Amino acid sequence: MKKVYSHESIVTINHLRNLLEAQGIPAMVRNDRLFGVLGEVPFMECWPQLWVLDDLQADYAGQVLHEAMSAPDSEAPEWRCPACGEHVEGHFAVCWNCGAGHPDERSAQD
Template identity: 45%
Template sequence: MKRIAKAPNAAIAALWADLLHEAGIHASVQRQFLSSVAGEIPPDQCLPEIWVTHDEQADAARTLLRQLQSLPQRRWVCACGEVVEGGFESCWNCGRAMP
C-alpha cells in the first residue's frame, strides 16, 4: 500500500477515493477520524489520507487526483444578462436553464 495524498477533510477524502474506484484504482481512506484529536497531536498529522492498495497504481492515482483538482470552471451568460459561474446549470437570478 502507498499513501498518495492528504485530503483537507473526510468528505473530500471519501469523494477522491470514490473517483479513484470509478477509474479502476482500489483506494481507501485512512485516518479519517483523527480530527477529533487535533490539538493533542499537530493538526497536519490529523488529515485524512488516501492510500492505494496496489503500489503500481500510485502514479496513475496521483495523476488522476491532480487532474480532478484542476478542472476548469464553467462560466455562461443567461438571457437575463446575469453571468453564472461554477457548476450551476440554472441561473440564480431568473431560474432559466443553462443554454
C-alpha cells in the first residue's frame, strides 16, 4: 500500500478515492477517524490520507489525481516540492505526492 495524497478535507479525499476507483485503482482512505483528536498530534498527521492498495499503481494514481485537479484556468506557477522534489501545479497548496506544504505558504504560517 502506498499513500498518494493527503488533504485537510475528507470530502476531497473521498471524492478522489472515487475517482481512482473509477479508473480501476483500488484505494482506501485513512485517518478519517482521527479528526476528533486534531491538536493532539502533528497537524499534517491528522489529515485524511488517500492510499492505493497496489504500490505498482501509485504512479498512475498520481497522474489521475494530477489531471483531475488541474484547473485549466489556473495561472499560478508550478512549484517544486521541497520534500520530495515533485513538480506541483501552482493552485495546489500542498504537494500531491507527499503532502508537504508550498514553501512560501509554509514560511508565511511560521
